[in-house]
Amino acid sequence: MSEHREPTVVQKNLTRRGFLKVATGSSVALLLAACAQPVAAPTTAPAPKATEAPKPAATTAPAPAATQAPKPAATQAPAASTGAGDFDWKKYKGTSLRYVGWNDNWSQPMTSKVPEFEDLTGIKLNWEQLAQDQNRQKVQTELTAKNKDIDLIYIAPHVEGIKYYKAGWIFPLDEYMNNPKMVPPDFDMKDFAEGMLKTCNMLGKQLTLPVVSEACLFIYRKDLFEAKGVKPPENLLDMPAALDKVHSPPSMYGWVGRGTVTQNAVPWSSYLYAFGGDYLTKDRKPDVASDASLKSIQFYADVARKYGPPGMTTMNWPEAVAQMQSNRAAVITDANSFRNALDDKEKSQVVGKVGWAMFPKGPVGNTPGIWTAGTSISALSEKKEAAWYFIIWSLQKKYQTYTHGRGCPSSRTSVWNSPEGQDIRKQWPDWADNTLKTLQISNKGYSPEVVSVMEVRNAVGELIVKAMQGVTGDALKAEAEKTNKAITDIMAKTEG
Amino acid sequence: MSAIAQPRVVRRHRSWRKVLNTTLLYLAVALVICPFMFIFVWMLLSSFKTGVQQTAWPPLFIFEPTLKNYFDVFQRVPFVDYAINSVIVSVSATLLGLVFGLPAAYSIARWRQSKLAIAILTSRMVPWISFLLPWYLLFTRVGWVDTYQALILTHLIITMPMIIWLLIAFFEDIPTELEEAAMIDGCSRLGVFLKVSVPLAAPGIVASSIFSLIYSWNNFIFALILAGRKTMTLPVAVYSFMSYTEVNWGGITAAATLIALPVLILTFAIQRYLIKGLALGGVKA
Known part of the structure; x- marks a missing residue:
């Protein structure tokens, strides 16, 4: 074997000049990648510069599309219906729409209703459904490239709302919503939960209409709590005492939740608000080093360390929910929409044993995080009116009732009170009542209202993980100051 | 006795x-x-488990298998269409990669064009996602989004560097005397390449083809952005089982098993060449 050790020509050259070249080559490559990053996942403001930056990689890109300044508000005035008549479903007959959406628990059941939309309106709908991260990648690439093909996108206002709007990708719905000719008479806009409608309104524009009402609840094992004679805590500070009673590792952990950097801020936000903190101050400065924020981080981390299963710092929601499903954890404070996963015989061992209580009141605040998502119209679409028809069609009472029955909590109050809604209330009374109650007391989202939600959430996430790893007291405060600085930088970069 | x-x-x-x-x-x-x-094995087992069995603790190795996950795969995504698309894209990209890659590798090996080799390697080192926007712009201009040719061309960035780098070593191993002998007998340069060198590098060609086929087959990101309903490839099927508030491990593992199967069969069938190819490509024989 040894006589074969003579290196190949290329390897020989690599040792000297070649090595330098590889190094230069890769640094150029990295540079290109770094330049292109904001485009692939546009974290930067929509200024034309942002799209021009990666020129080296995009020399072939045709100039007009790349440099054209994006206009947040649609340039083209929607052709207000000319006919003096009433709302006409068939008005945009023959159009076809492209919808790049998610495959979540609203979109999946709605797919089966698409033929009804096509029959009613004569509009053809192509609905592409992807997991959320993949959806974001696709939508952001296509819209950065000014693709006019996309008419509808699915957004979570708290995650991509401001970012997409500022990039000039979302056509606000206000104009259509307030035009009686564009809304069917029996639509009843006032029926939507006010808080939910409000969370879809950012920077004074209605970016979408809510298809789902998600609220953070205290989800617990009713049977275990009853056996130990404990009630779900009403006050957050009483939570550890309650968890103590049901905590018996390694077979049953008292608490489980999202711990991983990218996700932990979502459920933690309810703790933050409970202690009276917030992501940002009123004048939009990062505020995670405040006393309230530090207390909430310490509290969250202590609970995770003391009552959580091993590996908390890498746990995302699928893993956390799996702990509940497989009878290994007693409490999770997270979204009401996990009902599907926890109360389905095919997926869960604890069907019928799960209780849904209000997220406990904090020492200062009582606004558990809420969340929603919905369909938005692409500002680049040339068929905005037809696209609006889909939104208004999909949110009619009957379809909201339909998806509500399939585990996607509706944002329409009337749906909860309809006969079908009453059936669900009977089946899961605590789930329904406490979701509705939460929606009444809270209109605060899980995430900070910034352009680059994910980056800010990750910065905070790292801080939470540090606390979970045992950083505490002044050291934690110092880390929090660093996080504040990081968020300031992110905001300076993305919000200008 | x-x-x-x-x-x-x-x-x-x-x-x-x-x-x-x-x-x-x-x-x-x-x-x-x-x-x-x-x-x-875990993937295979999981693909036959129900949702409850997936999360059971301690993990189950013996259980009543279900085929539901496989039915789900065919129900949720047009699996056969995607499979056909995947075959078209990865096979064409590999063949095209050979057409361009073979002469390139030969010339790099014979004329010691190491700069060129490094340039090609660099294109492989750049994160692919950074190509996507320029490509997307380009393909929208020429109306190639959601076409096979766009996907095949982009997949060349996966297949070509792989083929070239593996084959450089193979061509270097072929003694120049053989080629000179052929030339003395009146063979042209091209003739030498086609009739002497390429046949001698056959094991390497097979090995590099398999590798590029596998990488192209498994690529997800290019199809996600550049493909549409008509040309979507298989790896997308896996992701359709991941959604907000639900990760369907049964569906994911069933889809993954189905996707891995053809590659696995192919690999076993050509294993002989593959091992030889690896040994030859890595260390000069």
Whole structure:
């Protein structure tokens, strides 16, 4: 074997000049990648510069599309219906729409209703459904490239709302919503939960209409709590005492939740608000080093360390929910929409044993995080009116009732009170009542209202993980100051 | 019997050591393979489990299997259409990669164009996602989004560097004397390349083709952005089982198993070449 050790020509050259070249080559490559990053996942403001930056990689890109300044508000005035008549479903007959959406628990059941939309309106709908991260990648690439093909996108206002709007990708719905000719008479806009409608309104524009009402609840094992004679805590500070009673590792952990950097801020936000903190101050400065924020981080981390299963710092929601499903954890404070996963015989061992209580009141605040998502119209679409028809069609009472029955909590109050809604209330009374109650007391989202939600959430996430790893007291405060600085930088970069 | 037994004793003595060596070797191999196989076996097992069995603790190795996940795969995504798209894209990208890659590798090996080789390697090192926006802009301009040609061209960035780099070593191994002999006999440069060098590099060609086929087959990101309903490829099927508030491990593992199957069969069928190709490509023989 040894006589074969003579290196190949290329390897020989690599040792000297070649090595330098590889190094230069890769640094150029990295540079290109770094330049292109904001485009692939546009974290930067929509200024034309942002799209021009990666020129080296995009020399072939045709100039007009790349440099054209994006206009947040649609340039083209929607052709207000000319006919003096009433709302006409068939008005945009023959159009076809492209919808790049998610495959979540609203979109999946709605797919089966698409033929009804096509029959009613004569509009053809192509609905592409992807997991959320993949959806974001696709939508952001296509819209950065000014693709006019996309008419509808699915957004979570708290995650991509401001970012997409500022990039000039979302056509606000206000104009259509307030035009009686564009809304069917029996639509009843006032029926939507006010808080939910409000969370879809950012920077004074209605970016979408809510298809789902998600609220953070205290989800617990009713049977275990009853056996130990404990009630779900009403006050957050009483939570550890309650968890103590049901905590018996390694077979049953008292608490489980999202711990991983990218996700932990979502459920933690309810703790933050409970202690009276917030992501940002009123004048939009990062505020995670405040006393309230530090207390909430310490509290969250202590609970995770003391009552959580091993590996908390890498746990995302699928893993956390799996702990509940497989009878290994007693409490999770997270979204009401996990009902599907926890109360389905095919997926869960604890069907019928799960209780849904209000997220406990904090020492200062009582606004558990809420969340929603919905369909938005692409500002680049040339068929905005037809696209609006889909939104208004999909949110009619009957379809909201339909998806509500399939585990996607509706944002329409009337749906909860309809006969079908009453059936669900009977089946899961605590789930329904406490979701509705939460929606009444809270209109605060899980995430900070910034352009680059994910980056800010990750910065905070790292801080939470540090606390979970045992950083505490002044050291934690110092880390929090660093996080504040990081968020300031992110905001300076993305919000200008 | 005894007459023949005599010489055997001597041999047996030697074979004792041999047996021991082989056993140890296989033991070591098994030890190395175990972690890799475990993942695969786990995927296979999970694809036959129900949702409750997925999360059971302690993990189940013996359970009542279900085929539901496989039915789900065919129900949720147009699996056959995607499979056809995947075959078209990865096979074409590999073939095209060979058409361009073979002469490139040959020329790099014979004329020692190491700069060129490094340039090609660099394109492989750049994160692919950074190409996507320019490509997307380009393909929208020429109306190629959601077409096979766009996907095949982009997949060349996966297949070509792989083919070129593996084959450089193969071509270097072919003694120049062989080529010179052919040329003395009146063969042209092109003739030498086609009739002497390419046939001699056959094992390398097979090996590099398989590798590029696998990488192209598994690529997800290009299809996600550049493909549409008509040309979507298989890896997308896996992601359709991940959604907000639900990760359907049964569906994911069933789809993954189905996607891995053709590649696996192909790999086993051509394993001989593959191992030779690896050994030759990595260390000059």
